[in-house]
Amino acid sequence: MKNIFPVLRASPLFTGIDGGDFDRMMACLGAYARQCGKGETVCFEGDTVTDIGLLTNGRLHLVKDDIWGNRSIVTEITPPEMFAESVVCSGIGRIPVSVVAREDCEILFIDYRKMFTACSTACVFHSKLIRNMIGVLARKNVLMSAKIEHITKRTIKEKLLSYMMEQARKNSSAAFDIPFNRQELADYLSVERSALSAELSKLKADGIIAYRKNHFELHNYG
Amino acid sequence: MKNIFPVLRASPLFTGIDGGDFDRMMACLGAYARQCGKGETVCFEGDTVTDIGLLTNGRLHLVKDDIWGNRSIVTEITPPEMFAESVVCSGIGRIPVSVVAREDCEILFIDYRKMFTACSTACVFHSKLIRNMIGVLARKNVLMSAKIEHITKRTIKEKLLSYMMEQARKNSSAAFDIPFNRQELADYLSVERSALSAELSKLKADGIIAYRKNHFELHNYG
DNA sequence: CCTGTTTCGTTGGTAATCCAACGGATTTGT
DNA sequence: ACAAATCCGTTGGATTACCAACGAAACAGG
Numbered sequence: 001m002k003n004i005f006p007v008l009r010a011s012p013l014f015t016g017i018d019g020g021d022f023d024r025m026m027a028c029l030g031a032y033a034r035q036c037g038k039g040e041t042v043c044f045e046g047d048t049v050t051d052i053g054l055l056t057n058g059r060l061h062l063v064k065d066d067i068w069g070n071r072s073i074v075t076e077i078t079p080p081e082m083f084a085e086s087v088v089c090s091g092i093g094r095i096p097v098s099v100v101a102r103e104d105c106e107i108l109f110i111d112y113r114k115m116f117t118a119c120s121t122a123c124v125f126h127s128k129l130i131r132n133m134i135g136v137l138a139r140k141n142v143l144m145s146a147k148i149e150h151i152t153k154r155t156i157k158e159k160l161l162s163y164m165m166e167q168a169r170k171n172s173s174a175a176f177d178i179p180f181n182r183q184e185l186a187d188y189l190s191v192e193r194s195a196l197s198a199e200l201s202k203l204k205a206d207g208i209i210a211y212r213k214n215h216f217e218l219h220n221y222g
Numbered sequence: 223m224k225n226i227f228p229v230l231r232a233s234p235l236f237t238g239i240d241g242g243d244f245d246r247m248m249a250c251l252g253a254y255a256r257q258c259g260k261g262e263t264v265c266f267e268g269d270t271v272t273d274i275g276l277l278t279n280g281r282l283h284l285v286k287d288d289i290w291g292n293r294s295i296v297t298e299i300t301p302p303e304m305f306a307e308s309v310v311c312s313g314i315g316r317i318p319v320s321v322v323a324r325e326d327c328e329i330l331f332i333d334y335r336k337m338f339t340a341c342s343t344a345c346v347f348h349s350k351l352i353r354n355m356i357g358v359l360a361r362k363n364v365l366m367s368a369k370i371e372h373i374t375k376r377t378i379k380e381k382l383l384s385y386m387m388e389q390a391r392k393n394s395s396a397a398f399d400i401p402f403n404r405q406e407l408a409d410y411l412s413v414e415r416s417a418l419s420a421e422l423s424k425l426k427a428d429g430i431i432a433y434r435k436n437h438f439e440l441h442n443y444g
Numbered sequence: 445c446c447t448g449t450t451t452c453g454t455t456g457g458t459a460a461t462c463c464a465a466c467g468g469a470t471t472t473g474t
Numbered sequence: 475a476c477a478a479a480t481c482c483g484t485t486g487g488a489t490t491a492c493c494a495a496c497g498a499a500a501c502a503g504g
Contacts, residue, residue: 046391064371066387074371086367090360096368096388116353130352131338137359138312144366145308146318149286149296151373152412154462155490165288166318169268182452190374195491197453213452220289376492377460404482414462419483435482 004033004056004108011054011080012139013132017125028123030111035104042099042107043084049095051109053083058105062097076102082136088112089137151190156199159189164209168218175217226255226278226330233276233302234361235354239347250345252333257326264321264329265306271317273331274307280327284319298324304358310334311359373412378421381411386431390440397439 005022008014017025025031033056036042043049045064060077074097077083087095089112115129150162163185167176178185186193203209210217227244230236239247247253255278258264265271267286282299296319299305309317311334337351372384385407389398400407408415425431432439 066383086360086363088360089356090364091357092361092364096364096371096391116349127338130356134311134352134356134359135313137356137363138308138310139314141308141359141363141366142312142314142318144363144370148366148370148373149318151370154412161288169318181450190376192492193451194453194455194493198455198491201453403480415481416463416483416485417461420485423483 004106007056007080008054008108011082012136013054013082013129015132017128017132021123021125025123025125025129026108028114030114032109034107034109036101036107038101038104040101042101042105043095045096045098047095048093049084049088050093050113051111052085052088053099054108054110055079055081055083056106056108059102060105060107061100061102063100064097085133086137086140089133147188150188156189156191156195157203159191160196160199160203161208163189164216164218167216174219175215177214178216179214181214226328229278229302230276230330233304234358235276235304235351237354239350239354243345243347247345247347247351248330250336252336254331256329256331258323258329260323260325260327262323264323264327265317267318267320269317270315271306271310272315272335273333274310275305275321276330276332277301277303277305278328278330280323280325282327282329283322283324285322286319307355308359308362311355369410372410378411378413378417379425381413382418382421382425383430385411386438386440389438396441397437399436400438401436403436 005019008022009019034042036058042053042060055077056079058079060083062074062077062083063071064074065071083099084095087093115126115133146166150159150166153159153162164176167178168174170176180188182197183193186196189196200209200211204211208219210219227241230244231241236244256264258280264275264282277299278301280301282305284296284299284305285293286296287293305321306317309315337348337355368388372381372388375381375384386398389400390396392398402410404419405415408418411418422431422433426433430441432441
């Protein structure tokens with residue numbers, strides 16, 4: 001097992017926490033690493049989970065199976081992303097997805113309750129950690145709100161404009177670059193790629209937007 | 223101004239906190255109440271907010287205006303719900319919606335940073351409050367994940383089955399009641415009510431589900 | 445330079461959804 | 475019990491999105 005601390009330092013959960021504390025902190029948090037072979041199921045939908053998972057190596061898929069056995073991928077997790085944190089922190093406990101290793105993985109499990117228990121060694125990082133966790137949950141919250149805002153719109157045109165207006169606002173400019181290619185944007189907005197392309201062309205033809213590759217401009221944007 | 227403590231006690235943010243502490247706690251949190259007349263805009267999209275809003279009386283709408291001035295209602299807030307908590311806790315600061323009073327309102331504003339500052343009077347509620355906040359954010363997270371899961375599906379039939387399977391799982395039974403009427407369910411799944419009704423009828427005709435009013439049963443489940 | 449790959453726009457037929465309208469059933473208020 | 479209002483299912487035509495397929499352009503590797 002290689003040194004996972006560089007990965008942890010990259011996690012928003014541990015920002016602002018001194019690297020020298022990691023060893024003691026891990027012990028204090030009841031953290032333990034687990035290896036998972038490719039194809040292995042880390043946990044099954046409906047399982048009761050009490051630990052937050054932090055992927056330090058490999059690649060995970062969160063998947064959902066319907067009654068007929070069809071499997072759909074909800075998300076892909078790459079280091080240093082976490083999973084199950086919402087379920088654990090909410091106290092719901094039963095995880096709504098299965099977690100499957102797509103490659104050989106190494107996962108750090110952290111006991112959520114121990115984040116709050118003031119420890120005998122008077123670890124200073126507890127409050128910082130909790131604050132970080134709030135930030136993680138809240139940011140995810142904001143991202144999901146925005147996504148819902150977009151995909152709730154009825155037509156592709158409306159979804160696109162909703163998305164682009166958000167980008168423009170974030171960038172404080174009518175011109176902006178987007179972090180997706182067409183296929184990814186289509187997946188994000190939950191529409192067909194070809195239909196998306198067609199709608200983009202139409203918006204351009206109507207003079208509402210201009211674009212080239214991933215650079216977009218909204219016209220008449222105040 | 224009437225006594226707001228009963229409302230606060232109903233808020234998940236204050237569960238498990240002794241009622242006798244409320245006065246001191248409010249002072250410690252830098253909380254202040256604000257009255258808003260019907261129609262008044264509490265804050266505008268893009269404003270920088272540093273306080274969490276907790277509605278203690280009245281009714282709020284979170285709204286979004288597009289370039290052409292069309293206003294769409296994102297959510298309705300009723301006591302004792304909060305708003306802006308994700309934006310504040312995430313550190314993003316700029317609120318992505320406008321907040322409008324639909325009735326005369328009373329709002330309690332809470333300084334997020336003061337939740338963490340250990341106070342001189344050694345208030346015992348701080349850690350409990352923070353824990354509650356994590357729970358609030360995480361639960362909202364889980365709810366939104368589920369919603370995205372449903373409305374991401376391509377057809378009304380798939381959206382319905384996704385929703386109903388979640389309900390069945392939550393209820394640990396193939397039979398369950400839903401908290402929506404048809405119009406509300408259509409809004410939640412982001413489809414037309416009439417199309418939803420038609421799809422429900424078809425699912426019933428195909429023997430996949432049975433229902434009467436808000437009571438549903440999934441066949442071949444489990 | 446050549447080639448295989450990926451990305452993107454276009455098109456046309458098919459399928460699904462929207463939309464407005466209507467009637468029946470149920471509920472609510474008086 | 476009656477009237478008004480609300481909720482729900484149904485229908486048909488208009489709109490929109492899906493889907494598969496294709497070709498052009500951009501790109502990467504040899």
